[in-house]
Amino acid sequence: METIINYFETIPSSHRSIILVGGLAFFWILESGVPLFKFRYKKWQHAIPNLFFTLTTVIINFSLAWLLLGTADWVVANDFGILNWIPEIPLWLYALLGVLLLDFFGAYLAHYVEHKVKPLWMVHLVHHTDHKVDTTTANRHHPIESVIRFTFTLFGVFVIGTPIALVFLYQSMSLVFTQFTHANIKMSKGFDKVLSYVIVSPDMHKTHHHYRLPYTDSNYGNIFSIWDRLFGTYLYLDREKLVYGVDVFPDEAKNSNIKDLLKQPFQKYEKPTLSTDVEE
Template structure:
């Protein structure tokens, strides 16, 4: 287990970037053959906006890496965190850390992004995509990403986890992000069975429906257990899904980068009470 975690600790940046490219490319190509919904759109033109937003996120991630490194140095020196209170097997510490990261840095912060008005304005950028595919997983306003990463670091501090745990979580998170957003059609029985534990493509698509109550459901990224536990789980007929958000009537704005970056500050977009 130590050698396994050491691999992620020593993983160079180019390999992490390659992982993002490979996973995204795999699901982006796969959905061209096994599409859940036939989307009448220009795939490359649609991806351009999402890839530019990904570029912003990756740049912020480089800067945030310095903050992250500082936190792990402090944790090593201080012995702070729940994991430092006992001596559990490494595999169990890893499982517990992944559970807490998925709960706090994915489910809980995602819930807040929908319920806190100023956060919801940032998160509208993600939901304004009218053609959800694998590249939608990269579509986040830069400030939205900063909030998510801040909650991930909160989870790291609470647990006092080693850096290898966090880096392994990041690798898993990349896979699930593109898997759940990909416009792929899994056999319904398989998708439903997997959704008992994991977030699946069908399950997450309801979250991207343009209207409530489905928009405020299925907040999870890796594990579906949080949605089931807190009563936010939805699984219906995917034929009834319509992508986008009813707060933005102009669907052509979904691919307008300048418009997307201004959404949080656009007073013409009136939030519902």
Template sequence: MTEFILNYEPTIRLSFFLGILAAMAGWEFLAPRRALILARPARWTANLGIVFLNSVILRLIFPAGAVGVAVFAASEGWGLFNHFTVPYVVAVVLSVVALDFAIYLQHVMFHAVPALWRLHRMHHADLDFDVTTGARFHPIEIVLSVLIKFAVIVVLGAPVLAVIVFEVLLNATAMFNHSNVRLPLALDRVLRLLVVTPDMHRVHHSIHAHETNSNFGFNLPWWDRLFGTYRDQPEEGHERMTIGIRDFREPRVADRLPGMLAIPFRGKVTDYAINRREWGPAK
């Protein structure tokens, strides 16, 4: 199994990415949740362009990827699950859940530390919210995120299978919960007990600080409920809410590749730091 994953890991991930991207794009076309304000061609070119750029950078810097780190940790006997004997299935499940929790904490940190928020602003500066938003991250943020993930994998001693399952799940759920798709409200209420839904995560992309600093989960929705960062709905409703951040409202800056890459280096961080969040009862 490990050898198969090592040999075909890039193909597995790319196949899931392209398949889910196509499925969600089709769903968005057939049943959109809200009207988009920008034309797709230029915006999708920029958002998917950053995906391509990030993929090239990661392959150059970390050719072995997260799976390679898991293999190396196992060979060296590093990590909890390489020290303690637990059933393999339990180790896989616990590793996936722990990695998801680490991503939640990382996401909160990127909102809490002004220097990290500078990087993360590129993700939030998207003026629309659809499937491509889920893969729109600055290259520097991506590199830092990968290093954090590597550290968690080593500490856990996460099995190779757990790492590839987590990678596929994270990419799949990020595209799903950023999609501009309409779900029946009753179904959404049930689904968000198990997974972050588009309506749940869209709140996080609101222009209002108290909403953007909520609903940090990408995959599992439990962490927001446990740690008091859950908000049920946007105050202005999903159709009327404004997506993005106040500092970057020009499409040529917020939704064109050169402007996107320059966002961390523009202006001062004057808003949205989580330590200025309006802490109150979550709605």
């Protein structure tokens, strides 16, 4: 564990880029071989807007990385935050707790708030209006959302008292997990269900991408499933019933156009439809 921590403390930007590109390539190939849904689409054409928003996400996160580094250094130097206030624990437990808490602030809480605050939901819509969810959907975030997510992560680093090694470890894990859970891959339902008791599984997250409430407002987690189960936001929907998108924004052509997606947060919003066929 010490070797891992030391590595992520000084991980080169090139290595972080390899994780991004390597993960995307791996799941791209995997979902082509064992697809969950056999989409009738031109895979590269579908990927273009998603990769554009992936690029804007990378640019924003790299541009603001100095804030993360400065905050992480400050909390360590000033012995501030949850991790610095608890009694000494084994390094593996320290790392697990740090990543677990960052997953709450940077992923679950940010995601939950985006769904509950209307202006933020309009920004987050860009992610939900993909009608063919695959691994390229993972980082399909409007630039404004990238800033919002970064702000929540920064707040998490401050409150938790996370050193930069754990921040980079968390971000790397978060990236791979979001590529995994969005990937159009088919696993056995039983194995997926078992995974969902510990981590966010593909079927669990894809329920969140169903086009109607209440499923859209469920399963907010990214790495660990504990937060959804703890706060009662976990829902299950059989994969055969999945329909991707958002019911009040059904125009797939506009939802695949970069210019229209950039303007999407400022569109007129209609009240969504509440589904009555909720599964337990």
